[in-house]
Amino acid sequence: MAESTSNSKEPPSRQPRSSQYSTMTSAVVPSPRSPQSINIAESTSHSEEPPAKRIRSSRSVASATGCATVQPTVYRHLDKTKREIRICDLYSSSELSAPLICSLRIVPLDKVGEFVAFSYVWGQEPATEAITINGFQHQIRSNLAAGLRRFRANHYQSMSGKLRKPRPISVWVDAICINQDSIEERNHQVPLMRLIFSECEYAFSWLGESDGTSDLAMDSIARLETFECMQARGLKNVHVPLTQKGSPFREAAPWIAIRKLLEREFWHRIWIFQELRLPKKRILACGSKSIPWKTFKVLNQLCIGLIDKYKFLRRELAYLDHETQDEVVAVCRLAQSFVQILACRSYPKSERFGELVVYTTHLKATDARDKIYGLLAIAENPTILPDYSKTVNQVYTEFAKSMLDDIWNLPLLLYCGLSTNEDNTKLATWVPNWDHITRTETSAAARWGRWLDPGSARGNCLKHLAHLEFRDLPHLTAFHVRGQLRSSITGLKYQNEWLELHNYKSTISNIYGSLYPCWSERATDWEGVRQPVQRLVALYLTLTQNYSSLDDLYGFSIDEEKENTAAGFCYTTISRLDSETDTTDTVSKLSLSMLLETVGSEFKNLPEAFSHPEQYENDYLMAENDSLHRRVFFETSSGRFGLGPIGAQEGDIICNIYGFAIPLLLRKVDSHYLIVGSCFVLGCMADQGYDESKAEILEIW
Incomplete structure (x- = not known):
């Protein structure tokens, strides 16, 4: 939608003929003459001149004086009040090499009849293929041209023997049916795509030409x-x-x-x-x-x-x-x-627009604005409309404001931070840079959120989040939210650095036998919960991003996975410690059985996996690598372990926003804060240790 390929011009005017439709697709009924001589529904009145003689390029042509003159466009104005769209009537042919010829006609969307919607990838290559539209040459990209030829041939074969003469095929193709040079028209047509693709007879999804497999x-x-x-x-x-x-x-x-x-x-x-x-x-x-x-x-x-x-x-x-x-x-x-996301025809009405954007962070867009606009057709009651005159910053900021105005979309903050906006300093840190997230795969870190309901920890979070507001600044917008500042971070180590043997052994020797700070200030009824726990257990839970007792709180069922990775953690730890002989006294006293007993304290009974922990080493290593990918390991001034975003610095502050399960790392600059990114810290997850009396209004740029 965002790419501009159209330079087509308007043909001489003619009156439209009526259309008839076949059992599969709608099409203009051909006259006894050549298909090129069919009257064009979109053109205005003009003397009859055989189109074959007046086929010309839609590009600018030189006048006799040498000055360039611009041909009028083939795209006649659409009436917004009638929700008009264009339909492309593509002439049939069984030959793949036959020229692509079509006519355009304008029709109100509620009277369009049967047509096929064409789905394909635009591609990055320039428009080098030609299609004749209303008698004028129009340039399109090669992937679309190949798809139209295959589609045309398939339709010809399917209709062979059913009709005396194959009829044109009525198809909607965005690169042809929308004037891509007109921002106003694109803004008008994009919201109609929901109805276009919902009401089409079928969608022809073109994956591209065949290869060896x-x-x-x-x-x-x-x-x-x-x-x-x-x-x-x-x-x-x-x-x-x-x-x-x-x-x-x-x-x-x-x-x-x-x-x-x-x-x-x-x-x-x-x-x-x-x-x-x-x-x-x-x-x-x-x-x-x-x-x-x-x-x-x-x-x-x-x-x-x-x-x-x-x-x-x-x-x-x-x-x-x-x-x-x-x-x-x-x-x-x-x-x-x-x-799996594409398995159903439509999302349930309860699905929020913010969730759609999150589900599709892995999908690419040539125009960065389409990371938002490309989903409007399947959003229930979207709060924004497409406007391609706006910059990417404006689109992303307005989307973030519209989402955060509803506190149920607060998990969008998982995708915010300096690391996602490093290539665009004018974007506020509370505004996710969706295009950068897709290109750099930084969205993997946001799986911590698991789209937890912000009210699941306690039912009265709405009262505490009623202070959401925005303040316009010269170059961006400040975001005000109520939260509690916790401890600062220290001892940052990147994945490879932390896993260096001397660092790993030092960490283990300093934590074995010591206790981790309680991560809940309220009593729980769940069996198997030990509070406080061994720091060794907390390290394992951090490196695998397990909430421990919070799994039960939020209804997750990963007990089997946690047991297996726990056994693998113990076996891996001993393997690493035994790789050299210069171990400290504390470390040398550790054995596999001691580790299994210590980590096993998290479970009601020792898991069966603990009988053969060597079988689960790979399970743990995969979980560890997944957690540390694009993450830094750190400790806090209060003695906790954590994982944070690339770009975190000593002194960054852990902040809890009440009702939002995942803590954020903030960096203070003058009297305001910047979001560095989300983090994982046992003891600060959900409402663990949250004290409303210590909360304050924070201004985030």
């Missing part, structure tokens, strides 16, 4: 329907495609092909998200292959079934060779990251 991927996904039928007959095991004797899915090749298909740029663009969510019916096409969306959903169901049913997927796939295991896991991870 895409045909195998499309065929393999289609074959999964056979296994779905087997499951429908009572074989409920989600492993059916993987376990059945002779199944091709027991080999790596189809999974490699599927992984490469899912890695295509198509799946990682913000506009594709809504274009897959809204239509009633979707066709996925790649090269000459196409499959209905319901077939593709079988792959999604298989992956989600594997992920949901098993915490440790690789162990469950032990009967497969290692290469096949790797590829199955890779496909499932891709499915987990975006396919």
Whole structure:
């Protein structure tokens, strides 16, 4: 939507003819003449001149005097009051090499009839392909041109024998049907995309031309329907495609092909998200292959079934060779990251716009403003409208203000901080820079939030958060919020630095046998909770980002995972300490059994995993690496452990905003504060130790 490709001009005027529609798509009925001579519905009256003779470029042309003159645009004004859109009538052909020819017509959205919505990736390459629109040459990008040719050929083949002469295909394509040079028109048309993609007969989703593996991927996904039928007959095991004797899915090749298909740029663009969510019916096409969306959903169901049913997927796939295991896991991870989000047609009404933006942080946008505007079509009652005359800073700031005006969107602060705004100093630190987050993958740290309900800790948080307000400054806007400043941080170490053997041994020797500060000032009824706990236990919980007793408080079920990683932590610690002989007296006294007993104090009974802790070393190492990725390890002036964002400095202050589960790191500058980023500190999570009498109004720039 944000890219500008249109330089097309207006043809001589003509009166529109009526349209008729086939059983699949709507189209202008062709006259007995050449398709190029069909009257153009969007043009105004003009003397009849064969379009074949007046095809010209939509670019500027030179006059006889040598001065450049600009041809009028093919885009006639749309009536906003009638919610008019343009429909592209694409002329059929069975030949891929045949020129692309179409006509445009204007029609009110509620009278558009049947049409197909075209979904594709714009791409970065310049517009070098030509399509004839209303008799004028118009430049489009090569991916769109290839997709239109395949779409045209598929439609021609599907209608072969049904019609005496194939009719043009009515299709809506943003790069053709919207004047991309007009900001006013783009602002008007973007809000209509919800209805366009909801009311289309179907969406044609173009993944791109085929490569060496895409045909195998499309065929393999289609074959999964056979296994779905087997499951429908009572074989409920989600492993059916993987376990059945002779199944091709027991080999790596189809999974490699599927992984490469899912890695295509198509799946990682913000506009594709809504274009897959809204239509009633979707066709996925790649090269000459196409499959209905319901077939593709079988792959999604298989992956989600594997992920949901098993915490440790690789162990469950032990009967497969290692290469096949790797590829199955890779496909499932891709499915987990975006396919599951696209599994349903629409979000429930309870889904908030802020949550949609968070769910799609991994999706890219050529225009950074589309990180917000590209989701408006699937948002329930969005509070903002697209305005492409505004800067990225303005769009992001207004979005943040509109979200934070509703305290239920407070978790958006997880995505704020100096690290996300390092390339844009004019953006306030309380405003997430969504484009930077996507490009740098800094959003991974925000998983700590787990979208906890800000009122889940206590029911009266609304009273304490009633002080949210904004104050305009010369270059940005200040944000006022009530919060409690806690301890400052010290002893920062990056991942590689902290894991250096001498630092690791020093940390262990200084904490074994000592107690960690209580992380709750209220009594709990949950069994297995020991307060205070060993600092060694707190270190393990920090390095795996486990809330311990708070898991029960918020209803999370990760006990099995916590037990396994706990056993792996103990085994890994001893392995590291035994790697050299120059250990301190305290460290040399540690044994695996002592560590298991100490860490096991977090559980009601010693987990079964503790009997064979060596089996879980890899589980722990993966959790540790995941936690420390783009994080720094630190301690606090009050004796706690924490993980914070890259860019944190000695003296930064931990702050709790009441009702918001995740603490923030703030940096004081004069009389105001900057958000450095979110952090994980046991004892400061949710309302742990929060004292309302010590809270104050903080001004954040």
